Amino acid sequence: MKSNLxxxxxxxxxxxxxxxxxxxxxxxxxxxxxxxxxxxxxxxASALLLLYVSFDIKTIKRVLPxxxxxxxxxxxxxxxxxxxxxxxxxxxxxxxxxxxYDLPILGETELTTALPFDLGIYLVVVxxxxxxxxxxxxxxx
Amino acid sequence: MAIFVPFFYKWFRHIHTGxxxxxxxxxxxxxxxxFLPVGGSMxxxxxxxxxxxxxxxxxTIYLDGLSLLFALLITGIGTLVVLYSxxxxxxxxxxxxxxxxxxxxxxxxxxxGVVLSDNLIVIYVFWELTSLASSLLIAYWFHKEKxxxxxxxxxxxxxxxxxAMLAGFSLLYVMADQTFSIRAIIDQADIIAQSPLFxxxxxxxxxxxxxxxxQFPFHIWLPDAMEAPTPVSAYxxxxxxxxxxxxxxxxxxxxxxxxxxxxxxxxxxxxxxxIWGSISAVRQTDLKAILAxxxxxxxxxxxxxxxxxxxxxxxxxxxxEMLYTTAILxxxxxxxxxxxxxGSLFMVVGIVDHETGTRDIRRLGGLMTIxxxxxxxxxxxxxxxxGLPPFxxxxxxxxxxxxxxxxxxLDIFNVQTFxxxxxxxxxxxxxxxxxxxxxMFFRTFTGTYKPEKLEKKAHEAPMGMLISxxxxxxxxxxxxxFPNLLAYTIIEPTMQSILPNVLEEGxxxxxxxxxxxxxxxxxxMTAGVILFGMLVFLNLKRWQEAKxxxxxxxxxxxxxxxxxxxxxxxxxxxxxLQMTGLLRDYFVFMMVFLVAMLGWTMIxxxxxxxDFVNVSEIxxxxxxxxxxxIAATISIPFIQHRITAxxxxxxxxxxxxxxxxxxxxxxxxxxxxxxxxxxxVLLLLAFxxxxxxxxxxxxxxxxxxxxxxxxxxxxxxTLTAFSxxxxxxxxxxxxxxxxxxxxxxxxxxxxNMVNVILVDFRGLDTLLEVLVLAIAALGVVTLIKHKMKxxxxx
Numbered sequence: 001m002k003s004n005l006x007x008x009x010x011x012x013x014x015x016x017x018x019x020x021x022x023x024x025x026x027x028x029x030x031x032x033x034x035x036x037x038x039x040x041x042x043x044x045a046s047a048l049l050l051l052y053v054s055f056d057i058k059t060i061k062r063v064l065p066x067x068x069x070x071x072x073x074x075x076x077x078x079x080x081x082x083x084x085x086x087x088x089x090x091x092x093x094x095x096x097x098x099x100x101y102d103l104p105i106l107g108e109t110e111l112t113t114a115l116p117f118d119l120g121i122y123l124v125v126v127x128x129x130x131x132x133x134x135x136x137x138x139x140x141x
Numbered sequence: 142m143a144i145f146v147p148f149f150y151k152w153f154r155h156i157h158t159g160x161x162x163x164x165x166x167x168x169x170x171x172x173x174x175x176f177l178p179v180g181g182s183m184x185x186x187x188x189x190x191x192x193x194x195x196x197x198x199x200x201t202i203y204l205d206g207l208s209l210l211f212a213l214l215i216t217g218i219g220t221l222v223v224l225y226s227x228x229x230x231x232x233x234x235x236x237x238x239x240x241x242x243x244x245x246x247x248x249x250x251x252x253x254g255v256v257l258s259d260n261l262i263v264i265y266v267f268w269e270l271t272s273l274a275s276s277l278l279i280a281y282w283f284h285k286e287k288x289x290x291x292x293x294x295x296x297x298x299x300x301x302x303x304x305a306m307l308a309g310f311s312l313l314y315v316m317a318d319q320t321f322s323i324r325a326i327i328d329q330a331d332i333i334a335q336s337p338l339f340x341x342x343x344x345x346x347x348x349x350x351x352x353x354x355x356q357f358p359f360h361i362w363l364p365d366a367m368e369a370p371t372p373v374s375a376y377x378x379x380x381x382x383x384x385x386x387x388x389x390x391x392x393x394x395x396x397x398x399x400x401x402x403x404x405x406x407x408x409x410x411x412x413x414x415x416i417w418g419s420i421s422a423v424r425q426t427d428l429k430a431i432l433a434x435x436x437x438x439x440x441x442x443x444x445x446x447x448x449x450x451x452x453x454x455x456x457x458x459x460x461x462e463m464l465y466t467t468a469i470l471x472x473x474x475x476x477x478x479x480x481x482x483x484g485s486l487f488m489v490v491g492i493v494d495h496e497t498g499t500r501d502i503r504r505l506g507g508l509m510t511i512x513x514x515x516x517x518x519x520x521x522x523x524x525x526x527x528g529l530p531p532f533x534x535x536x537x538x539x540x541x542x543x544x545x546x547x548x549x550x551l552d553i554f555n556v557q558t559f560x561x562x563x564x565x566x567x568x569x570x571x572x573x574x575x576x577x578x579x580x581m582f583f584r585t586f587t588g589t590y591k592p593e594k595l596e597k598k599a600h601e602a603p604m605g606m607l608i609s610x611x612x613x614x615x616x617x618x619x620x621x622x623f624p625n626l627l628a629y630t631i632i633e634p635t636m637q638s639i640l641p642n643v644l645e646e647g648x649x650x651x652x653x654x655x656x657x658x659x660x661x662x663x664x665x666m667t668a669g670v671i672l673f674g675m676l677v678f679l680n681l682k683r684w685q686e687a688k689x690x691x692x693x694x695x696x697x698x699x700x701x702x703x704x705x706x707x708x709x710x711x712x713x714x715x716x717x718l719q720m721t722g723l724l725r726d727y728f729v730f731m732m733v734f735l736v737a738m739l740g741w742t743m744i745x746x747x748x749x750x751x752d753f754v755n756v757s758e759i760x761x762x763x764x765x766x767x768x769x770x771i772a773a774t775i776s777i778p779f780i781q782h783r784i785t786a787x788x789x790x791x792x793x794x795x796x797x798x799x800x801x802x803x804x805x806x807x808x809x810x811x812x813x814x815x816x817x818x819x820x821x822v823l824l825l826l827a828f829x830x831x832x833x834x835x836x837x838x839x840x841x842x843x844x845x846x847x848x849x850x851x852x853x854x855x856x857x858x859t860l861t862a863f864s865x866x867x868x869x870x871x872x873x874x875x876x877x878x879x880x881x882x883x884x885x886x887x888x889x890x891x892x893n894m895v896n897v898i899l900v901d902f903r904g905l906d907t908l909l910e911v912l913v914l915a916i917a918a919l920g921v922v923t924l925i926k927h928k929m930k931x932x933x934x935x
Contacts, residue, residue, distance in 0.1 A: 026811075032892035034807035036899065042815040069922065072915045079908050114900040117908075121900075124911045128918040129819065135922050136826055 005054065012054040019047035027122055037118035041125025048130060057137065068134070071127035079120030082113055162242045163223045166249060170216035173209065192263070197321050203259035206634025210473070211256035211388055213631070214480050218380045219249050221609035225488055226372035228606035229495060241281060241370070248274035252381050256388055261310040261321045264389075268306065268353070271385060272299040275377050279369040291365035294701070298352050298362045306349025306389075312342035313396075327395045334400065343397050346389065347406055354386025356444060357414040360437040361698050367429040371491030374429060379436050379483035387440065387476065390447050391639050398451035411445025412566045414438065419573035423580065428490045428500040431581050432483065435526065438570060439479050442541060446472035449544050449563075450639075467547060471540030473635050478525065478533040478620065485613035486522040489515055492606055493585060502580065507590030514607055516586050518614045525617045527578035527674070528571065528667060533621040535667070542567065542663040568666055575674030580681070729850055736853040739861060763803060770796045783828050791821040808895045 020043075027040030052060050188202040204212070223245070230238065251274055254267030272295075280292035310321070316336045317326040326333065333339060350356075355363040366378050377383070390407060397403040418438025425431045450469035492515050493508070494500045509516045521532060528538030545567045721727075773792045780786045794817030801810035881894055881902065899907045 030893060030896045030900075034811060034893065034895075036808065036893070036896040038899075039808065039811045039815065042812070042819075046815070046818075069919065072918060076912065076915060079911060083904065083908065114897075114904075117900050117904060118896075121907060121911050124915055128914045131918045132823075132921045133819075135925050136823075 008054045012050055016047045016050050019043060019050065023047060027118065030118055031114065037121030038125055041122040042129060044122070045126045045129035048126070049133065052134070052137075057134065066127075068127040068131040071123050072131070075120045075123030075125075075127065077120070078123065079117050082117040082120065085113060160227065162246060163220065163227070165246065166216045166219035166223060169253075170213065170220055173212050173216060187259075196262075197319060198262045199260055199322075200263055201259040201322065202257045203324065204257060205638040206631065206636070207388070207391055207638040208256050210477070210631050210635045211384070212253055214384075214477070215249060215252050215256065215381050218376060218480060218484050218613075219245075221484065221612060222372045222376040225375070225491070225606060225609040226370070228603055229372055229491055230370065241278075244274050244277045244281070245373070245376070248278065248377065248382070252385070255385055259323050261313065261323065261326075263321075264323075265303065265307050265310060268349075268385065269300065269303050271382050272296060272303060272353075275299070275366070275382055278373045278377060279366045281370055281373065282368070285368065287365075288368040291362070291368045295362040295366050297705075298359055298701075302349040302352025302359065305345045305352075309342045309345030309347075309349065312338045312345065316342065323392065330396050333396060339397075339400070340402060343400065343403060343406075346393060350386035350389045351410060352386070353389075354383050354440050354444065355414075355437050356386070356410050356441060357417050357437075358700075360414060360418065361701050363437055364430050364433040365698075367427075367433050371429070371487060371494065374432075375484050375487030375491070378433065379487055380480040383436060383440055384443075384476065384480070387443050387447070387472075390444065391472070394447065394451055394639050404448050404451050407448025407451065408445045408563070409448075411441045411443070411448055412563065412570075414441025415445060416566050416570040416573070417441075419570045419577065422577040423573055425577075426502050428493065428502060428505075428581065428585065429487075431502075431577055432486055432490060435574070435577060436479075436483060438574065439475070439483070439526075442567075442570075443472050443475055443479070445567075446475065446541060446544055447639075449547075467540055468544035469636055469639055470632060471537055471544050473632050473639075474533075474540060474624070475537035477631075478537050478617070481613050481616045481620065482522040482525040482532075482534060485518055485610040485617065486526065488606075488610040488613070489519040489522065492610070495606070502584040504591060505585045506588035507586070509586040511590065512586075514611070518607075518610045519582060519586070521614045521617050522610075523578045523582040525621065527575045528670065531618075531621055533617055533624065536621065536624055538571065539663050539667065542666050546663065564666070568670065571666075571670045572673045572677065575670055576677050576681070579674065579678040583678075729846065732850050732854050736850070736857050739857045740853075743857075743860065743864065760803075766796055766799055766803065770800075784825070787821060787824045787828060790824070791817060794820065806895070808893070 023040045023043030023046075026035035026043055027037060028035075030036030030040065048060075048064070051063075187204075190200040192198050192200045223242075226241070226245075230241065248271060251267045251270035255264055255271060258264045258267060276292040276296040279295055280288045282288050313326055313333070314321055316333045316338050317329045320326065352359040363378055363383065367374055369377070415438050418434045418436075418441055422431050422434035422438065425434060446468045450467075450472060452468075490500060493505065493512070496512065497505065497508070499505065525532035525534030528534045542564070545564045719730075770793060773789050773796065777786055777789050780789060794813065798810045798813040798817065801807075801813055881898055
């Protein structure tokens with residue numbers, strides 16, 4: 001089925017980037033405003049899904065050559081490692097640290113270990129959503 | 142010892158394994174003999190090995206008169222039976238001899254454990270071991286259907302009794318100040334008799350004793366146990382195992398005797414068993430079945446004598462001399478006699494079976510001249526069983542009558558009301574005993590020899606097979622002629638241990654058994670028995686036409702069989718009713734249970750409270766959202782099309798998200814929105830893939846139970862929520878959220894409280910939830926990508 005979907009493709013190109021940026025915004029905003037790893041992850045997944053829907057699966061697979069199962073593993077590992085990190089300092093599992101730094105470009109910024117933890121969640125959520133939907137979509141039988 | 146039997150069997154193939162086994166009971170017998178007191182009062186032996194000391198369970202051996210009597214019987218007859226079995230199961234190649242002797246020795250050890258132990262729990266352990274060994278022995282020829290049936294039946298019945306007995310023992314333990322030791326319990330008999338648990342304990346223990354000793358109506362397993370090899374029948378089902386119940390009753394007489402219930406239970410069931418067994422024995426055509434019912438009836442006799450003898454506790458020794466203690470004396474004496482003559486009779490039957498190939502009295506006859514020795518032995522045994530003068534059966538029967546007649550003069554337990562019953566039943570049962578003895582004897586050995594009906598050419602048995610019954614028969618004669626040999630050595634100490642509290646310090650039972658004590662009632666009763674027995678036997682042809690005689694099986698078997706069937710089909714029916722295999726039904730069960738439990742608890746603690754103190758005002762748009770939500774929910778069951786239903790579910794989801802917005806939960810609202818979208822998409826996907834056949838439009842079927850259950854669940858949950866709210870208001874639990882409000886910025890450095898809780902305060906929950914997601918995704922992948930073809934296994 002090769003039909004002309006120019007309108008869809010063009011809009012997708014723009015919209016998916018907007019959604020992606022919005023999802024990243026949600027992800028980073030999580031600590032102080034509504035948002036966070038879970039919602040950000042779902043948003044990213046929906047942006048990617050939009051790509052999958054408007055183009056076909058094969059194309060996107062070529063563009064985004066990720067194995068989502070690996071991404072799940074990486075995300076989980078990241079979250080667990082963040083938790084283990086606190087053990088090194090003699091604190092209970094999953095103790096989070098934060099500190100305010102003056103970074104060159106961003107100015108005064110709060111860096112927290114909750115961020116990599118959230119990143120782990122984010123990766124897992126993205127990968128889970130995509131993996132489920134793609135697996136079902138690719139199922140021929 | 143039993144452990145080594147298979148090695149002997151394997152290593153010394155050419156020698157019959159039984160010879161090795163024979164040594165053990167013989168040595169034990171000789172060892173036990175040295176405890177026999179000669180004249181004086183007997184010394185007791187005690188030996189304790191701790192087993193579970195913290196629970197007061199010790200392996201204590203206590204040897205007194207009663208234990209010694211039983212131990213001698215067990216080892217003595219055990220020796221003879223092993224000797225007999227060596228010749229009986231002579232075919233070394235075909236029979237798994239090692240199994241036989243392992244089971245037999247296991248049984249012997251267990252039985253010795255029962256009689257020698259002083260600890261109730263140890264007795265129970267050995268008791269069940271005898272049941273187990275007995276079942277194994279009954280099913281020795283396990284390829285036979287009837288053997289397995291008999292073994293299962295005996296196992297079920299005796300183990301039922303065993304459990305009851307364990308319960309009774311536990312009650313005794315509670316009553317008697319936490320001790321399992323029988324002697325300690327006997328010392329506290331007075332305290333125990335006051336306890337409210339006294340009667341239940343007695344009933345439970347007696348249930349155990351009655352099932353083991355084949356008392357009415359639990360006797361039905363014994364005739365079916367006759368499928369066992371004959372040495373087993375001779376040993377277990379005449380001389381030893383069935384007397385375990387008798388032993389228990391005798392052993393606990395000092396505890397329970399004196400209670401009218403004990404007297405009536407023992408006497409009543411004993412007499413019932415006596416007459417039932419003797420009447421049933423007359424109907425049998427199989428020699429072993431006759432002997433089985435005869436065993437049952439004789440056991441009933443002993444049991445009833447123990448019951449009558451228990452009355453002795455109420456009198457001083459001077460009064461009861463030769464009155465009620467006679468009953469105990471008769472019980473003990475008959476116990477010995479029965480073991481001797483029944484053992485020899487079983488062996489004789491085994492010989493007849495072995496040499497002719499049948500045990501059916503309709504096919505036997507005229508063996509007197511062919512098997513003269515067997516004939517002589519069985520003459521002695523049968524005459525003793527029937528109670529004819531020169532043999533020991535006569536003496537015990539006389540004493541039995543004495544005991545029964547004396548019992549009529551009892552002035553306790555309302556005996557006066559039924560006084561005539563005891564001797565009449567005893568007398569009638571004796572007549573029947575006489576009749577079946579005559580049948581057994583005359584049908585087998587007299588009449589015409591019928592070689593055409595026999596599978597083998599009948600001939601005399603080998604000498605080795607005859608040794609044991611000859612010894613037993615000569616014991617019958619010796620005990621018959623010189624009964625006082627036994628009296629001083631074994632009966633007196635036995636009586637002492639059965640009735641320890643009757644005697645004053647330093648007194649002894651003086652037992653003297655006379656053949657002739659004048660022309661008294663008992664002698665006339667015996668004469669009557671012989672006379673009537675003859676008459677009945679001579680007219681047996683006429684009697685046999687009555688329907689009663691044609692039925693060979695015991696009518697109580699039908700009760701047992703139907704009960705067992707009923708149990709099986711009943712439980713199947715219950716299971717089928719409950720395990721329908723329909724998820725719907727299980728769901729209904731669960732929900733009904735939930736509603737019942739919650740509802741009951743709330744009513745019980747009077748917890749249904751409505752309290753609207755702390756309720757906030759409801760804004761108009763909340764009314765609208767709620768109304769739409771309810772409308773969407775109610776519409777779902779009435780929607781006829783699946784897609785519509787899915788969309789309705791989506792509507793509910795989005796409305797929920799809206800509610801979250803209203804209640805100021807932006808994170809929840811965002812998540813709800815996204816998740817709901819994904820859910821609807823997935824549902825549509827699943828719907829799309831439904832099989833063609835089921836795509837037909839459906840209507841939710843109306844079912845009243847479902848409606849009731851769902852309304853119940855909703856109601857209960859709502860009530861719980863209301864009550865919880867009210868309770869919260871009433872008791873004013875502190876809220877944890879204030880802590881988060883105060884600390885999310887200083888401790889975690891974040892302003893989004895929800896997110897801070899998720900990743901910081903309760904990060905572990907989040908981590909595991911993410912793990913759940915990951916597992917779900919991998920599960921989906923596995924389900925779809927790694928499908929198995931039909932027939933393939935994991």
